[in-house]
Every structure is written in structure tokens, then in C-alpha cells.
Amino acid sequence: MTKLDRFDLQDFLPYLLNQAAEDASAGFQAFYKERYGMLRTEWRVLFHLGRYGEMTAKEICERARLHKTKVSRAVASLGKRRIVSRRTLENDRRQEMLYLTKQGEIMFKELLNAAQRYDAELATSFSAEEGAVLRRCLKRLAGL
Amino acid sequence: MTKLDRFDLQDFLPYLLNQAAEDASAGFQAFYKERYGMLRTEWRVLFHLGRYGEMTAKEICERARLHKTKVSRAVASLGKRRIVSRRTLENDRRQEMLYLTKQGEIMFKELLNAAQRYDAELATSFSAEEGAVLRRCLKRLAGL
DNA sequence: ACTTGTTAGTTACATTTTCAACTAATACCC
């Protein structure tokens, strides 16, 4: 069975992608976890509100491709810590507009800077052309 | 703050990698989950034993970069289902050599074929050159 | 107005993951 010889686990794209994602995320994840006691979903919610402005939980779900229960719990946790606030929409009282508090804004800016530094550091692993191809392929795979 | 405008979440490599990894894994994951009731760690253990031959849990941990508790539980589950068997080493009775049963071999071969087909399908998303760059970059990021 | 259906978001429960403590076997070293 010659096929078998050719197929290494490191050539299997899902595996390779997961390993790379884990490795690439690990450093930054450790940073916001130990420094801000923040979870990954929480960081994503924070980033969305900080970067794109106030929006509802539903919008975050769609943009970040997160399940609504994950977002719900992240928002609850961020709310408890006064990082995120909410206000019920008057025209549709099912929806709540979410936004960052002052404290949330500060935290966001710090984390944004850290993220940019981290990303720049990662980018040193490959040339500009490689980086461009990489991002292009990843976006295609992620359906972005 | 012009920096802020430049930094989109989809340009943040850890985020992009995670999205791509999730998307790329989803289809295959669904397959082995619903068809074989298999978890991701279990599939990895199965693959390692099937592709690289018998080895100890420790070796699987190192090669697959999995925590020992995850491997321990995956092996326990695969053992219960007679997919994996084990034999204590005589020269060091702490270690156990793990290997696939007949049934495990069959399952591995089926899954291997499915994985190869799946990988080939994913590869149609980009050109040969792109694919080569992608894999090269991912390996570097994953420290492989 | 009233039934039926849909949507935003929460909650409860089962599964999975993580972390720390544990057991059993070996190694080191005096």
C-alpha cells in the first residue's frame, strides 16, 4: 500500500492548521489569560466591540462565527466585571445593544497594542510574499 | 489613532488560523464523529498507531503534542471499544506499548482513505504553488 | 384580537477539557 507511505499526518491540512493555530495562539492567549483573566471568547467579544463599535450579541455571533451561548456567557462575564455594558433597544426589546465601558475601552486598547506587536512578531517567520499567500489561503479556507 | 484602522481581526494571524482550522476540520470531524463515534483526540491516537506503528502513550503525547490526560482517556475509550490494545513492557513496567487491534486496523484504513480524499478536496481551493507555500508556512508556525 | 411562527438571548444538563493530585514503577545516590 504505497498510498500509506505518502500520507503523513503533517501533510493533512486540518491537522496542520490546528497545530499551527494552537502554537500561534498560545503566546497571546497566555498573555490575556494571565494578565486580564480573560477567555478566548471574551477577548473576541471585547475586540469586536472595541474595533467595530457597539452591536448586539447576534451581530457578534455572525461576525465572529461564535455560537450564541458562548457569546451570551462571555457578555455576562464581561458585564459582571464592568468591561461591557448593555442597553435594551426601544424599538425591539428582545435585542440589547452592547458596548464597552471606559474601563473596557482601556483594556481593549492595551490588548490591541499587544495583539499588533504579537502579530508583527509572528510575521517575522516568513517573507512578505509568503505572508500574503498564507493570509490569502487562510481566508479562503475560512470562507472569509 | 490610525493604527486602529489598519488592524482588522481577519488580519490577526492567530484568529485567522483558528477560523481556517475550524472550518477546514469541520467536515472531516463530522464524518468520523457521526460515523465512528470518534473524538478528535481518539482519531489522532488511532492515526498515530496506524500510520507509525505501535508506541507508548508518552510517544503519542510528544508526537501529537497532546496532554497525557487526553491521551490516557482516548486510549481508555479506544480500548473499551476493542480498537486499541496494550501490553506492558517487560523491562519497564510503567510503560505500555499500544497497538491497533484487527478491528482498529480496518477502521484506520477506512479513515485514512477518507482523510486523503478530504485533503485532496481541500487542496482544490488553491494552486500547487499556493499549497506549497501554505504548508511550508504552517509547518514553520507549528514548529514542525 | 388570537393563534401560530420566528427571533434574541438565557439557562440547564451532558460532554469534554484542564489542572492538580495521585499510584506504581524505576532511577539515583549516599
Place this chain on the structure above:
DNA sequence: GGGTATTAGTTGAAAATGTAACTAACAAGT
């Protein structure tokens, strides 16, 4: 040989995730 430290692997409790059922508000058709 006997104490201490490591190592392979397991187990238990806590945290996180996934899934499904739920509540509350709105929409649409009659």
C-alpha cells in the same frame, strides 16, 4: 540496601463547551 527524586500513566474535581429546551418579545395571517 534505603531514602529521595523522576517518570508513565490514571483519576477526581473544576472549568469550559455543546446541545437542547426554554422565556420573552415581536411578526404575520386570519
